[in-house]
Amino acid sequence: MNQTEIVNIFTKKTLALTFVLSAAAMAFAQEKAGVTGMIVNKNNQPVPYASVTFSNKANKTLSDAVLTDEKGQYKLELAPGNYDITVEAIDYKKSVVNKSIAGPGNIGALSIQPEATSTLDGKTQEIQGVVITAAATKPYKVELDKRTYDPSQDIVSKGGNLQDVLSNVPSVSVDTDGTVSMRGSSNVKFLINGKPSALLGIDDGANALQSIPADQIEKIEVITNPSSKFEASGTAGILNIILKKSKKTGFNGSVIGTLGYLPQTNLNANLNWRKGNFTWFLNGGGGYRESKNTSRNDDYFNNAKLADDLVQRNTDSETKSKNNNYNASVGIVYDISEKTSVNASGTVRTFDSENFGNIDYRYTPLTNPFYTSNRSTFGTNNNLAFQGDFGLDHKFDDKGQNLSLSLSLQRSRSYNDTNIDDTIDNLKNVINQNTINRSVIAKADYELPIGESSKLEAGYRIDINTNDYSNDVRESTTTKPLDFLKPYTYDATYKETFNAFYLQFKSKIGKLGYQLGVRDELSNVDINYISLDPKKNVPATTKNYNNLFPSVYLSYEFAKDNQLLLNYTRRIDRPRSFFMIPNPSYNDNQNIFDGNIDLNPSYVDSFEFGYSISKKKFTINPTLYYRHQTDDTKMLVYNILATDENGAIIDPKRIESHTKPINLGTDDRFGLDLNFNWDATSWLKFLGNVDMFGYNTKGSTLYDTFDKDGNPVQAVADFNGKGFSTRARLSSTIKVDKTFSFQLQGFYRGGQKTAYQDRKDMYAISLGASKTIWKGDGTLAFNIQDIFNTRAMRSTTYTANSIRDSYMQWQPRQFSVSLTYRFKQGEKVEQPKKKKDINSNATGDDQQAPM
Template identity: 70%
Template structure:
């Protein structure tokens, strides 16, 4: 093993351990003493009282504790004078000064529950807000819905992809594609910004590399306001990662074991003293997966000897993935009104995969032929991200300025060695060596300003700059029986560069007239896209195109948004909104020949692909009671120049042996702008605490679709002659998606969860997709006096989560089956240590357009 490999292994093995030991050493270096005490009233111990000790000389030495169920607490303090304060539910806060000189017990605090407090000793306690865990994991706000995954047992120990599978209004396909209300054009943000953590083009592998335990909440924004970027016609999923807000030193560690083989270990550490705080999250994991694909192709009107009447492809690919991540950040409060923050993230993702594809060709009046295709592949991804910010409050009335800068870099390498064997011979008939290199550099800078106008109005304005630079380096070598020496495939060996620059400005005004709240916004986005492409084809080569392509595109679009609300009563409101959105093509889609992994199933890019635009309307109603919340929403979305995937086949001749030529049918997939797409339906979300031990959370989406569009394309007839065929995408109908989660509380420490998912089929003239359903199970047990949690879950209990479809082309019918991941089991153990108290946040002026929770729809630009 090379020296660099040894160093890499050493770093990965001991990374998490180093985090914990380093933090612990830092705390131990403070020369503290251990004190203990008790909080009680005339009837005994007062459970879960908050006790905060503020050092008079050095705020960095302050600390806090939370009493247990009997009122007992223990913590380490440096000797000195402290202002101590106590607060508990139904007890009045009282403050006094004490002196800590040596380790040992101090006299108990005696509090009175009639609104007065008294202390028997010279001790005191500063007020800290005690927040009970919300029983509602799903909350409706004016322009977004917030999902809290902390009560999601079926994704414990999993990844972001597992969590998204359980979020209302969101669905995850068997290939990892995320969609909202039937559309996969979802924009992902991390803490309000595009992020290198999600990789280039938001691949499913990136979603699997973010641990579920690092996610604080997910904002589901189906109709984003002008304050948000306009990309993502289906909406925005904003992933908020955890940042501990407790005083003192806090930490937790979670380990997971599972099958298919899966291991994860993640650590979260934080320290907050006075005006300074830092956090450090890190860990890694290993995961195996197996996906299965089957394609059965049936060709029309075959009458020539040697032509294919049927072809069948069976594929099974096994992946071994490992990922490591670390995020560190600091926040410093310069004053009561100004704070600065900085954070850095590094993430690695590595994968080894092996796959076999069996091809079976049924020929007209000829013996069948067979081909076996073996693939060995490796990939690795390295992402860095640095974030910097400044927040300033001009006054206490809500006039705020927020500045941020994000620098991101993501590098991805993919290599494949593909060999084919005709009729299961031991002699290689074809070999491909494929090397793909991609590099993404991204800069995001933004400024947001808020100005209250009177008591009921607010003006918001902002600017945002996005600079994105993707480079693609693709190299494909091929050898055959006829040409045993590896040579470049000029059409698929290329260099490409994709640059995009966006400047965005927005202005938004909120106010209220009686019970009617309104928000009007306008966003202007000026964008410039440049594609540089060069392949190795020479004049006269098969498939020759101009080897050098340079294309520039510029857009200037206005995106209005209107939000209205009518409050019938507390927690009872009607919401109406309209927005205009844009779907910009992925950089990958604009590269003429972006990939070559299978010489019989090829994805072709389209450099002429343009953005599509969506007008989106929603009418929603929200009512929330103590035990029940329901949020039905009627929606309509009209999309112009919709991007559709054109699938067609060609007959291509290749030289299998010297002077021996054969034909093979090759399927091509190409994105095109075509026609319109209308979606409309009823999206219903609800929470119901049926009893003290039974809770339900559900989502039902009954939707209609009306797709229009047809296009001619070039293909071959049954005799190999070129013809022009018509691809017809027209189709309309009604379908459903639904999810129901039931949580059973067995006792104070044990919870069970059962979740069912169903997606109805869809039908157009071009493709039919069949129904799909799945059942998941989870269980959680609290141990070690609340400091530990043991969780177990089964994903896809009956192994039914698979996508099946039938696609019709001019001369063939294709039946497809795909299962991205079979049934899985995981067991996770979480341990939390040195949990301090949550810091009381300054109360913000309630937004007149917020719901009764007081949230004021803060969001990214």
């Protein structure tokens, strides 16, 4: 038994022990006191939407707040103790009373007095803006067409980045190479505040995910089956990242600093100021981070003509990176009137890295050692992104008739320079890859209430995206000076324009709710590719699509927060621009990625049937799903061999392994996605996700390739396969005392097998701890990611003439400590008095659904 097997067994047992201990701890459950009450005026009439703040006199961290409903009633859970109760409402005087909470029950009605009708100057007197400082919400919430995850209670990712947060989101999985998937599919569409964003770079790479600090994330919307109001891209679903934007009156903010290993340092600040009709915010910071990527590939090449012609190539690769990232966002909101506001914001992000790579090749025939070589690389990468957003929001009345207009201008560029030294013929490569992206996104959304329970929504959106690629590859050997490698030197332009219209109607008949929608998207794609090698040139290509995407949502409410959900949507998977550029990559002359200009979109029909029950202490959301995808994008792997006239391999060091995306066959996914969170006691909380799914992949094709002498070779690629797999995650948060908590998180991903690839299962366990200090104004957090260093991907890939065993670990075990300081939380400043609809801010979320 080798060391890896021992670690895996130990990890499995530790993960099982985590579940057992967590379950055992439930037996010691202790509950908070459920408190209810009512706010009334002097005539004993209910006061709706009043803010009620319970301030614990002994411990600030036990304080909580709530809004009354339309009947003036409220309910919340409090730890027993002595509280100052502050009540505030529009046109009423502020009231403060003291009460002792000993246990659950109704504390009765609290009466508040109206403001004076006039002042000395005869003007009507109005109260200042109401501030609500509510306790942390549930980490997971189910809505009709999305699920919302609040990372504020995620201790494990504190001081980390967006990639760390996504690793803990239910229904979402992050592979060791940074690839994000939902329910086993990696075709996920990312949005920032409802829009595609330059913050995530051109191709949503792992580097971009690492450059957004976790502390700047307000919440993440997981949209597994988006409605017609959302863009149709992303067959796996949409992840909408909502960044923080405080609504508190006055000046407030927070600063967080992080130190960790592998070496990392981060310092980020979130500052907000609200006075009168103006609100502004400033978020920014930067950091340094080192990373280490390790991979091993053992390739076994054979020849169908000669059974004893076998060559083994062992590749050991290690890449170390040093990354610096900086980001800053500034914005302002101006309330022109009570019904109209305008906003503007600007964002800049930089990401710089240095990469050091070393690859060892060993070639072995059947008997004796044959050949060894070494490849070393040094690369630099510089990314710079700008984004400007402008918007106007107008309320026609107080019944919900709204119009929202927005414009987003984005530009990002990426410069990559790589120097490669290879012992093969003393080979040297100099690679310069530059990419520039320009985007314009404009949209309009309109909402019209109809009656008491119906609403009509309509909108238009246009996206114009242009990517310019410039790729220069130069090469020298012992027999030739440095000169352009023509087949891989090119300029390319990829431009796509999408026009979208949607119409959506939602209503309710008794306990039955429904939402019907349709979206029409007109797509135009233009590709121009010019290579130094005339043989590689392709004619300018234009692709046009016009597709309708319907969506149907049904819900039946048995009781409040207890409902059945049934929905259907149709989605599109547009190929990434990078996939459609011929020969886009040449970082390794033995492992080459080829683009495919003939790649087309694939389409998916998605069905979900779910049940959701949400109570004070728990939320359970099991969902059965089925997804059928046609013209699925698959990665074809093939090899070009140097052979003699009999087909025998004569030069193993010249073997080229190519990867190319193609449209082929179908892919069916079906399964049960179970999400839950449970506040078992006042000191023990659980957040879990289990995804059990079956898959049935169909597709095989004959493809033509060529040997080193240019002779055509035909082979078969077989992607057929079916099976069953699982993914599971459980987080246990234990509150030791009023100021200290720790969190243990276990993750498991089952293996998957097709005729093309056999991917092994994977495990990981992480730990986090959090301590509140400075009377609630500070938080000290510590975490260890992947305690047992087992988060690595292992797979076996089969081609017509080779078998590849692979191991890849994107990041080894890491730990970090972070310190957060919050100042002037919820403080007020003197300002012109202004009436405000506090109900619209009750959840701290004024985001429009992305179109």
